[in-house]
Amino acid sequence: MTSPSPVPPMPDAPPRIEVVDLDMAYGGFVIQRNLHFTVRPAEIFVVMGGSGSGKSTLLRLLIGLKAPARGDVFYDGQSLWTADPAEREAMMRRVGVVYQSNALWSSLTLSENVALLLEEFTDLGEQEIRDAAALKLALVGLAGFEDFYPSEVSGGMEKRAALARALALDPEILFLDEPSTGLDPINARLLDDLILDLRDGLGTTVVVVTHDLASIQAIGDNAVFLDSETKTMMAQGHPKALLADPPNPRVKAFLTREPIAR
Amino acid sequence: MQIFVADVVGVAVAQEVGALMTAILLAGRTGAAFAAQLGSMQVKEEIDALTTAGISPVQFLVLPRVLALVLMTPVLTIYADLFAMLGGGLVAITMLDLSATAYVVRLVQVVSISDFGMGLVRASVFGVLIAMAGCLRGMQSGRSASAVGLAATSAVVTSLVLTIIADGLLSVIFHVLRL
Numbered sequence: 313m314t315s316p317s318p319v320p321p322m323p324d325a326p327p328r329i330e331v332v333d334l335d336m337a338y339g340g341f342v343i344q345r346n347l348h349f350t351v352r353p354a355e356i357f358v359v360m361g362g363s364g365s366g367k368s369t370l371l372r373l374l375i376g377l378k379a380p381a382r383g384d385v386f387y388d389g390q391s392l393w394t395a396d397p398a399e400r401e402a403m404m405r406r407v408g409v410v411y412q413s414n415a416l417w418s419s420l421t422l423s424e425n426v427a428l429l430l431e432e433f434t435d436l437g438e439q440e441i442r443d444a445a446a447l448k449l450a451l452v453g454l455a456g457f458e459d460f461y462p463s464e465v466s467g468g469m470e471k472r473a474a475l476a477r478a479l480a481l482d483p484e485i486l487f488l489d490e491p492s493t494g495l496d497p498i499n500a501r502l503l504d505d506l507i508l509d510l511r512d513g514l515g516t517t518v519v520v521v522t523h524d525l526a527s528i529q530a531i532g533d534n535a536v537f538l539d540s541e542t543k544t545m546m547a548q549g550h551p552k553a554l555l556a557d558p559p560n561p562r563v564k565a566f567l568t569r570e571p572i573a574r
Numbered sequence: 575m576q577i578f579v580a581d582v583v584g585v586a587v588a589q590e591v592g593a594l595m596t597a598i599l600l601a602g603r604t605g606a607a608f609a610a611q612l613g614s615m616q617v618k619e620e621i622d623a624l625t626t627a628g629i630s631p632v633q634f635l636v637l638p639r640v641l642a643l644v645l646m647t648p649v650l651t652i653y654a655d656l657f658a659m660l661g662g663g664l665v666a667i668t669m670l671d672l673s674a675t676a677y678v679v680r681l682v683q684v685v686s687i688s689d690f691g692m693g694l695v696r697a698s699v700f701g702v703l704i705a706m707a708g709c710l711r712g713m714q715s716g717r718s719a720s721a722v723g724l725a726a727t728s729a730v731v732t733s734l735v736l737t738i739i740a741d742g743l744l745s746v747i748f749h750v751l752r753l
Contacts, residue, residue: 375626401628409626415619429627477623 326389328353328485328517329374334383336369342381343369347545349536354515356507356531358551360523361538362566367521368412370538371489374519375409376400387485405433408478412489414470416462422449422473423458429480448476452506467494471503479510485517486510492524504530525567529555537563576670580680583662588689589748590696592655594741596647597700601733605708608639609729612712613722621713631713640705647701648694655693696744700737707732 327350334347343366351357359367372378374385376392385392387403395403416425426445430436436444446458452472462470471491478486488507492500504527510516522528528535532551539546539562547554547563558564565572612635615621624631659681666672708729715725 372622377622377625404626405628407626409623411619411623413617413619415623417620417623418615418618428629432627432629 325353327351327386328355328388329357329519330386330389331374332383332386334370334373334385335381336366336373336378337381338369342543344538344543344545345382347383347536347538349545349548351517351519351534353517354511355533356511356518356520358528358532358535359519359521359538360528360535360551360566362523362540365538365540366543367523367538368489371409371487371519371521375407375487376404405481406484408481408483408486410471410474410478410486410488410491412493414462414474416470416474416477418462421459421461422454422465422476425462425473425477426480429477433481445476445480448479449473451479452476453502468496468499471495471499472506475503475506482514483516485519488518488520488522490522490524491520492522492527497526500524500527501530507531523566525569528567537566576666576672577676577680579662579666579670579672580677581684583659583666584681584685585689587655587658587662587693588685589692590741590745592658593647593651593693593696593700594737595658596651596654596697597704597737598734600643600647600650600701601704601707601730601737604643605704605729605733606726608705608708609712609715609725610722612709613715613725616713616715617717617719617722636706636709636713639709640702643701643705644698645701647704648697651693651697652690655690692744692748696741699740699744703736703740704733707736 329351331347331349335345336343336347347370359370361367369378373380374392379393384394387406390399390403392400392403416422417428420428423442423445426448427441430441430444434441446455449455449458452475454469454472454476457465457469457473462473465473471494475488475491478488486507491503491507495503507518507520508531511518518531520527520531528551535547535549535551535554536545537547537554538544541562547559549559551567554563555567558567561572564570612621615635621631621635624634663674663677663681666677667674711725711729711732715721
């Protein structure tokens with residue numbers, strides 16, 4: 313059996329996700345303003361920034377959980393926030409999400425967590441669903457843990473189970489919120505490798521929200537830096553290029569872990 | 575005169591008190607549990623995960639709980655009715671010099687099926703209100719541990735207030751319908 317040929321990022325392809333003139337706020341408190349960027353198909357796109365810069369809020373906005381104060385998000389040219397609820401639900405069906413807290417349904421086993429989506433959205437039979445769920449769990453190295461509840465496995469295993477669930481319906485786009493939080497360096501590296509495999513093997517577009525510098529440099533094809541003080545998107549580009557030639561001191565401080573002298 | 579103890583206990587319990595006692599216990603036990611369960615699901619982003627997956631949290635989490643209480647509150651009310659009448663009998667026999675036979679015979683004479691029916695209708699309505707209040711407060715919960723506690727407290731208060739209001743309204747409705 314030959315391995316599938318890697319699917320490279322497609323820089324000239326039309327954007328898979330386009331964020332246009334986006335303002336994010338909680339009530340009257342603005343978190344970020346004028347966000348504007350595009351994510352290309354099969355790209356690993358990193359949203360980076362310090363704590364409180366609005367990374368996770370941006371993710372909630374991209375997956376339809378929080379409305380923007382201004383602006384819009386487009387999936388393959390289709391507006392997310394002017395779409396009616398049925399259209400938005402259909403758009404979100406193409407998306408898999410790994411939440412910061414994993415968000416596995418605690419009353420279901422790992423296998424049932426994956427199977428629930430297959431039961432709801434496919435015509436597969438009971439045995440096929442069980443097999444497919446076991447396959448997804450095996451893909452993330454959790455073969456043999458199908459009947460464990462989320463509370464019975466380690467944080468790293470929970471994270472991988474959350475990834476298996478996010479992959480249940482073979483999404484075109486995968487969102488990960490702080491995927492390496494709570495993982496030891498080896499497991500964090502294995503997760504990075506898994507994300508790269510998904511992109512290379514299946515052409516999945518991946519959006520990662522993180523402040524894990526090693527991960528940013530290891531997997532990112534493109535990145536934006538959100539700054540909490542100026543409440544703006546301070547930089548965009550390949551993470552290695554941003555590290556080699558930081559566009560301003562705050563981006564440099566973040567990428568090099570060297571606080572700005574005051 | 576003592577024989578009227580059976581009238582008071584039987585009719586009051588079957589029509590109203592049994593359902594009301596059950597509702598108060600369920601508000602404290604199950605209403606709070608629903609709020610805490612759904613509140614902790616909010617904290618752990620489990621409800622967000624359902625929403626983004628296109629699974630309605632109302633259908634998946636709220637409806638089964640409402641259905642459970644609609645079905646089980648009347649069953650528990652029958653249980654409460656029996657024990658309340660048994661307790662009334664115990665007082666009548668030990669403190670009011672009434673014989674067990676006289677108490678039971680009088681109960682059977684004065685308590686009708688429609689009395690129980692009114693109690694069971696109340697129980698079903700209370701069940702819906704307690705489940706809805708518990709689930710609503712759970713879904714409205716903030717995303718911290720203390721918010722889950724507040725949601726549970728709020729669920730009990732809301733359940734009790736709604737139960738008492740509904741009890742009064744049902745009494746008026748039953749009176750108007752001459753049941």
